[in-house]
Amino acid sequence: MKRHAVFVYSDQLLSYKFNDSHPFNQKRLQITLDLLKKHHAIHEEDIIQPRIATDEELQLVHDPNFVNAVKMAGQGLLSAEKAEGFGLGTEDTPIFTNMHEASALLVGGTLEAVDQVMGGHALHAINLGGGLHHGFRGKASGFCIYNDSSVAIKYIQEKYKARVLYVDTDAHHGDGVQWTFYDDPEVCTLSIHETGRYLFPGTGNINERGQGKGYGYSFNIPVDAFTEDESWLHSYTTAFREVIEYFRPDVILTQNGADAHYYDPLTHLSSTMKIYKEIPRLAHEMAHKYCEGRWIAVGGGGYDIWRVVPRAWSFIWMAMTDNPNISGRLPREWIDRWQKESPVPLPAEWDDPEGIYKPIPRKGEITEKNENTVDKALFPIRSARPAPTSNGTA
Structure with missing residues (x-):
C-alpha cells in the first residue's frame, strides 16, 4: 500500500559538520524532528534511513576527479593548494574528517526520497539533510560539497x-542546480531568492533563462532586500503557478x-513564518494537480536553527501529511528540552507575533519593484x- 509521506532521517546526517563555529549546523535536523515528535505529528514508522550514494551516482553530475579529491581531503591526504582548486579548505567549505562519507550520505538520503516517490511507495518524501544547491560539477561552494x-x-x-x-x-540563488541543467529542456528550474546585488552567490538575474535547447526553462525571481511576506508570497505563488502550467512536469x-x-543572520529579507506555511501548502496543491502527488522536498539554508528552521521545516511535513494542526502554542516539552541549549529565547507559538521588526519605510517601492x-x-x-478572442475563448 502506498504511503502518504516518508521522512528520511538518521543521526548520521549530523556528521556533515564543518566545525563548531560554522553557520551551517545540521543540529537543526535533530531539533526539527524532535518538534514534530513532541507535536505528535510524526511516528517512527514514517521515518526511513538514508543510504550512501555510490561513486557512480555522484558522477552522474560530479567530476570523478572532484569526488576523489573530496575523499582524499577527508583523509587528510590533499594538499592545501590542490584543495583550493576544488573549493575545499575555504572559509565557507572547510575540510573535515570523512567529509566524502558524510556528503555522500546526504545525497543518498535524497536519492532514497526519490525512489520512494518515483517507485510508487509514497506520494511525498522529504530529506531535510539535503538541499545543497551551490555544489558544482567539479567544485564545492557555499557550504555545499556534493549537490544532492x-x-x-x-x-x-x-x-x-x-x-x-x-x-x-x-x-540564496540555486546556482549549482540551474547551471547543471541550463541547456536541458527536460528540467525546469525556478529560483525565488534575494537579489544577488549584496548576497552570495551574486547570480540569479531574470535574464538567466537557459541556453541552447534549454532556453526558456530557467526562471529567476530576485526579490529586493527587505521584502516582506505579502510581496514575497505574491512573487512565489504567481511564478510557481504560471511556470508549472507552462512546463507540466x-x-x-x-x-x-x-x-x-527576518531573523536569519546571513540574509536581508523581512519575511515571517507566514511564508513557510504557504510554501509547502502550494507545493502540495501543485503536486496533486499536475504530478499525481509526486513531490520530493529537501532542506537547504537556514541559519537561525532555534527560532526559524524547526517551525519552517515542520510545516513541510505537516503539509505532506494533511495535518491542519499548524497554529497555537508549541509543545512545552520541546521548549523545555532545547531552551537550555539555545542562545536566544525559543518561540512559544507556531506563528510569529506581530511586530518582530520595525515597519519598512520602502515597502511600497519594494513591492512595486518585485x-x-x-x-x-x-x-x-x-x-x-x-490571445483571447472577442468572446473570451482562446
Whole structure:
C-alpha cells in the first residue's frame, strides 16, 4: 500500500559538520524532528534511513576527479593548494574528517526520497539533510560539497525518464542546480531568492533563462532586500503557478531553505513564518494537480536553527501529511528540552507575533519593484500564450 509521506532521517546526517563555529549546523535536523515528535505529528514508522550514494551516482553530475579529491581531503591526504582548486579548505567549505562519507550520505538520503516517490511507495518524501544547491560539477561552494538536488534530478532522468520541475525558495540563488541543467529542456528550474546585488552567490538575474535547447526553462525571481511576506508570497505563488502550467512536469522537487526569515543572520529579507506555511501548502496543491502527488522536498539554508528552521521545516511535513494542526502554542516539552541549549529565547507559538521588526519605510517601492521583476521574469510564458478572442475563448 502506498504511503502518504516518508521522512528520511538518521543521526548520521549530523556528521556533515564543518566545525563548531560554522553557520551551517545540521543540529537543526535533530531539533526539527524532535518538534514534530513532541507535536505528535510524526511516528517512527514514517521515518526511513538514508543510504550512501555510490561513486557512480555522484558522477552522474560530479567530476570523478572532484569526488576523489573530496575523499582524499577527508583523509587528510590533499594538499592545501590542490584543495583550493576544488573549493575545499575555504572559509565557507572547510575540510573535515570523512567529509566524502558524510556528503555522500546526504545525497543518498535524497536519492532514497526519490525512489520512494518515483517507485510508487509514497506520494511525498522529504530529506531535510539535503538541499545543497551551490555544489558544482567539479567544485564545492557555499557550504555545499556534493549537490544532492542536481544528482537526484539526473538520477530521476536516467532511472525514471521523468521531467522535473525544481523550485528553490532559499534566500540564496540555486546556482549549482540551474547551471547543471541550463541547456536541458527536460528540467525546469525556478529560483525565488534575494537579489544577488549584496548576497552570495551574486547570480540569479531574470535574464538567466537557459541556453541552447534549454532556453526558456530557467526562471529567476530576485526579490529586493527587505521584502516582506505579502510581496514575497505574491512573487512565489504567481511564478510557481504560471511556470508549472507552462512546463507540466512529472514530479516536483522543492528546495526549502529557511533563510528568507527576518531573523536569519546571513540574509536581508523581512519575511515571517507566514511564508513557510504557504510554501509547502502550494507545493502540495501543485503536486496533486499536475504530478499525481509526486513531490520530493529537501532542506537547504537556514541559519537561525532555534527560532526559524524547526517551525519552517515542520510545516513541510505537516503539509505532506494533511495535518491542519499548524497554529497555537508549541509543545512545552520541546521548549523545555532545547531552551537550555539555545542562545536566544525559543518561540512559544507556531506563528510569529506581530511586530518582530520595525515597519519598512520602502515597502511600497519594494513591492512595486518585485511585481515588475515577476512580470519580466514570466514575460516569455505570457507572451507565448494565444490571445483571447472577442468572446473570451482562446
